[in-house]
Amino acid sequence: MKEEPPRVARLHAILWGIFSIGGMVAAFFLPVLIYLTGIAYPFRLWPFDGSKDAGSLVTGHLLGTLFVFVTIAGSLFHGIYRFFQSVLTEVGLLRFKRGLASLGYLIIIIGILVLGYYLLVLNPGILKF
Amino acid sequence: MTENKRFPELRRKLTPGWWTSNGHYTQYMIREWTSLFVAVFSLVYIYGLSLWVTGSRSAFLDLLKNPGMIAFSFVALIFTLYHATTWFYLLGQVVPVKIGKTTSKPWQALVVNVVLLLVISYLAIWLLVLR
Numbered sequence: 246m247k248e249e250p251p252r253v254a255r256l257h258a259i260l261w262g263i264f265s266i267g268g269m270v271a272a273f274f275l276p277v278l279i280y281l282t283g284i285a286y287p288f289r290l291w292p293f294d295g296s297k298d299a300g301s302l303v304t305g306h307l308l309g310t311l312f313v314f315v316t317i318a319g320s321l322f323h324g325i326y327r328f329f330q331s332v333l334t335e336v337g338l339l340r341f342k343r344g345l346a347s348l349g350y351l352i353i354i355i356g357i358l359v360l361g362y363y364l365l366v367l368n369p370g371i372l373k374f
Numbered sequence: 375m376t377e378n379k380r381f382p383e384l385r386r387k388l389t390p391g392w393w394t395s396n397g398h399y400t401q402y403m404i405r406e407w408t409s410l411f412v413a414v415f416s417l418v419y420i421y422g423l424s425l426w427v428t429g430s431r432s433a434f435l436d437l438l439k440n441p442g443m444i445a446f447s448f449v450a451l452i453f454t455l456y457h458a459t460t461w462f463y464l465l466g467q468v469v470p471v472k473i474g475k476t477t478s479k480p481w482q483a484l485v486v487n488v489v490l491l492l493v494i495s496y497l498a499i500w501l502l503v504l505r
Contacts, residue, residue, distance in 0.1 A: 276458060280495075302503070
């Protein structure tokens, strides 16, 4: 009879999978979002010529809203997971590993829910699809 | 006497600054610290959206024009690009691609993914701003 992996190991594998996807999202999508919102828009650099602002990424197009959600949610998961479970435990807080992991997940869950809520409020048309 | 007691595990006590003792460890920790900038930028972006939802669109845009936010964005962009390049290199080490008798090297994965990053970035700009 084939033995099933313990539930904890399966959950751990799923979380690692999401962490890896978040790493890909942060690597491929986050630099361009930071450039557009944090550098190009305030300095009016390419591609901003005054006809659009950084808010148009959020409300201008459904793809933009999806881009912001995937980028911020994926980066938040990856960044918090890595910082709370790797960095903090390796600078002397290993004995608080479980507590730090729980706090990290709490920030991730609340952050993603709040992000989704804000994007829905700013794009009420999404719910009509 | 059991095997474990004859050869007890010798655990070296790590100090909070253990990663400064070796160049490889330092590089590893810098790579891990990039996650802080990834996380903080995400949280600040969500905070900016909260200003928009509870106030106005200009409150969100004013946050982006704040000198402190601009300075943080520059630093975050540098660390995010560092995260991206080290992540691509790591991908090449963890999942090398085998074509015929040759196996890809990590630097090849880095080059291919950096090109992909540039293409994706341009596509995102074209789709979301230029179109």
